[in-house]
Amino acid sequence: MIKIPPYLKKGDTIGITCPAGYMAAEKAQACINTLQSWGFDVMVGKTLGSNSVNYFSGTDEERRDELQAMLDDENINAILFGRGGYGMGRIIDGLDFTKFKKKPKWVIGFSDITVLHAHLYTKIKVASVHAPMAAAFNEGENEFIRSLHNSIKGKKAKYSCAVHTFNKPGNASGELVGGNLSLLANITGTPSDINTKNKILFIEDIGEQIYNIDRMLYQLKRSGKLASLAGLIIGGFTDMKDTERPFGKTVYEAIADIIAQYNYPVAFGFPVSHGTENYALKIGVNYTLKVGRSKTQLTEI
Amino acid sequence: MKRKHFLSSFIPLAASLSAVARGKTSIGPESPVAIPPYLKPGDTIGICCPAGFMKPEDIQPALLKLAEWGFKTKVGATVGKKDFTYGGTDEERLQDLQQMLDDKSIKAILFARGGYGGVRIIDNLNFKKFDRDPKWIIGFSDATVFHSHINEKYRVATIHSKMCNSFPGDWNNAEPAQKETIESINKCLKGERMKYLFTPNEKNKTGLAVGELVGGNLKTLESLAGSASDIHTKDKILFVEDTGEYLYSIDRMFWNLKRSGKLEKLKGLIIGGFKIKTDDAGEEFGKTIEDIVLEKVSEYNYPVCFDFPVGHQKNNFALKCGVLHTLGVHLNECRLTEVR
Numbered sequence: 001m002i003k004i005p006p007y008l009k010k011g012d013t014i015g016i017t018c019p020a021g022y023m024a025a026e027k028a029q030a031c032i033n034t035l036q037s038w039g040f041d042v043m044v045g046k047t048l049g050s051n052s053v054n055y056f057s058g059t060d061e062e063r064r065d066e067l068q069a070m071l072d073d074e075n076i077n078a079i080l081f082g083r084g085g086y087g088m089g090r091i092i093d094g095l096d097f098t099k100f101k102k103k104p105k106w107v108i109g110f111s112d113i114t115v116l117h118a119h120l121y122t123k124i125k126v127a128s129v130h131a132p133m134a135a136a137f138n139e140g141e142n143e144f145i146r147s148l149h150n151s152i153k154g155k156k157a158k159y160s161c162a163v164h165t166f167n168k169p170g171n172a173s174g175e176l177v178g179g180n181l182s183l184l185a186n187i188t189g190t191p192s193d194i195n196t197k198n199k200i201l202f203i204e205d206i207g208e209q210i211y212n213i214d215r216m217l218y219q220l221k222r223s224g225k226l227a228s229l230a231g232l233i234i235g236g237f238t239d240m241k242d243t244e245r246p247f248g249k250t251v252y253e254a255i256a257d258i259i260a261q262y263n264y265p266v267a268f269g270f271p272v273s274h275g276t277e278n279y280a281l282k283i284g285v286n287y288t289l290k291v292g293r294s295k296t297q298l299t300e301i
Numbered sequence: 302m303k304r305k306h307f308l309s310s311f312i313p314l315a316a317s318l319s320a321v322a323r324g325k326t327s328i329g330p331e332s333p334v335a336i337p338p339y340l341k342p343g344d345t346i347g348i349c350c351p352a353g354f355m356k357p358e359d360i361q362p363a364l365l366k367l368a369e370w371g372f373k374t375k376v377g378a379t380v381g382k383k384d385f386t387y388g389g390t391d392e393e394r395l396q397d398l399q400q401m402l403d404d405k406s407i408k409a410i411l412f413a414r415g416g417y418g419g420v421r422i423i424d425n426l427n428f429k430k431f432d433r434d435p436k437w438i439i440g441f442s443d444a445t446v447f448h449s450h451i452n453e454k455y456r457v458a459t460i461h462s463k464m465c466n467s468f469p470g471d472w473n474n475a476e477p478a479q480k481e482t483i484e485s486i487n488k489c490l491k492g493e494r495m496k497y498l499f500t501p502n503e504k505n506k507t508g509l510a511v512g513e514l515v516g517g518n519l520k521t522l523e524s525l526a527g528s529a530s531d532i533h534t535k536d537k538i539l540f541v542e543d544t545g546e547y548l549y550s551i552d553r554m555f556w557n558l559k560r561s562g563k564l565e566k567l568k569g570l571i572i573g574g575f576k577i578k579t580d581d582a583g584e585e586f587g588k589t590i591e592d593i594v595l596e597k598v599s600e601y602n603y604p605v606c607f608d609f610p611v612g613h614q615k616n617n618f619a620l621k622c623g624v625l626h627t628l629g630v631h632l633n634e635c636r637l638t639e640v641r
Contacts, residue, residue, distance in 0.1 A: 222525075
């Protein structure tokens with residue numbers, strides 16, 4: 001059974017930390033302002049706008065210790081990551097979830113944070129929020145940012161989006177799991193790896209070669225992650241690259257070919273991505289997926 | 302159970318057993334590896350494209366050299382076929398390779414090139430005849446799928462080496478490294494006991510190891526994790542190489558190896574060539590390949606060496622995967638030697 005952390009009330013505190021790539025402090029200012037306008041207090045970690053000179057927002061120890069402190073601090077009610085990039089996989093095994101498991105809180109992010117989502121789901125059995133991070137708040141308070149607000153307040157989500165010609169219609173319900181495809185592939189075979197049986201899986205990615213997306217889908221398939229799904233949600237695959245000799249398929253065509261043999265409902269073009277369109281999704285929580293003739297709906301149960 | 306124990310305690314001896322003698326019901330990661338028959342002059346080598354596309358004229362240098370070595374060649378239908386990036390459709394590539402696996406007159410299969418595509422056909426190949434009458438499978442990069450799959454599921458040795466696209470068109474003006482590495486394929490095929498001497502890197506971790514050699518392209522190994530082709534690395538000497546990846550991505554792949562338990566029980570680790578994609582401005586990773594590897598293995602005691610001549614580079618020697626080797630990493634000398 002997956003534990004649902006307490007939803008947030010006005011006056012609760014949200015911690016902001018950068019567990020992966022470097023982020024300048026000013027890039028999180030709009031986020032801080034928005035969170036405050038929602039009535040939350042904000043506690044900012046030192047990894048945001050740190051004096052790190054390399055790729056990371058701090059050393060492994062600094063990033064791990066700060067996240068650990070925020071996981072353990074009872075005065076922090078949720079953790080919103082500044083940004084992804086790369087680095088969660090370097091610290092995940094150094095984190096101690098003992099206190100967190102007893103007193104879970106919402107952790108919020110996507111992309112590189114997929115490692116933490118999967119780990120929390122598989123090992124700690126606590127739900128988490130796959131949603132825009134601090135940098136996305138710079139685009140203004142759009143419906144995707146608002147969906148994050150609603151999700152941590154405990155308002156049940158009901159998302160709909162346009163149909164896509166590759167959709168496979170049908171209804172499914174199950175726990176929602178997923179995230180960034182590259183990270184899901186990367187954690188395969190590790191203790192953070194997810195079991196997708198009877199789940200609704202969602203995937204998205206950015207900046208990959210189409211052949212590499214194809215290869216990762218084959219990895220999901222060959223590691224048994226596609227055969228027994230309840231349903232599948234294909235999010236945005238933004239900034240895809242192609243080889244000099246073209247792959248010959250769009251990324252959606254490649255995905256559609258690989259899943260053609262399965263009978264569960266599949267929704268393409270769902271607004272979960274590295275682009276602006278990125279609804280908050282609760283990993284480990286039950287949803288209903290309706291892939292219909294006129295629209296796709298994802299409803300939190 | 303007893304039988305398995307008996308066999309695995311005599312690995313060097315058992316390595317020369319035929320596939321038939323291995324007791325198929327008990328094939329596991331520790332079962333002895335079958336060595337396909339070495340080639341004699343007059344034997345036939347099949348050439349096909351299980352992944353990327355290759356023009357017939359581009360395999361001519363390989364055909365000439367193989368003939369010079371005394372081999373006949375059989376060029377598969379996929380050479381010259383083109384389905385966008387692939388050397389034919391999945392079905393065409395599958396059929397061509399299947400037919401070569403099953404054809405008893407073909408003693409080895411040399412892939413024309415890598416690219417991407419092995420994983421799209423591997424699960425539809427039937428290795429029944431191959432398992433009974435093993436033959437050498439030769440290639441690298443995307444062919445890591447085959448090395449890994451065949452090692453894990455069939456316990457048959459394979460050759461990790463350059464493919465047709467690396468045979469120099471003008472042999473006489475080719476660099477010594479090009480010639481030597483191509484010649485190493487001939488040596489492997491003819492059953493020469495292989496020895497590799499290479500320059501020590503000051504970051505090496507010295508030591509001596511004996512173990513079965515496995516490995517290949519790091520990205521491909523990562524993409525096989527969790528699948529039926531995923532390799533067990535316990536008590537083995539693992540080699541890895543890659544090309545065109547960012548440092549952060551290489552780091553992430555080494556974490557996959559580590560977190561999936563593939564680094565913990567190695568006998569030795571060989572780092573080949575890594576052609577690194579330059580970091581984007583402002584995103585400098587700040588660690589070298591040596592840093593990335595050493596931090597992952599600092600808690601282990603086996604030897605680790607860098608700059609081994611294997612990879613997407615001219616210095617890419619033929620290696621027998623699945624075969625027992627000795628790795629000696631010393632301050633003044635590094636050596637990998639096939640055990641007989």
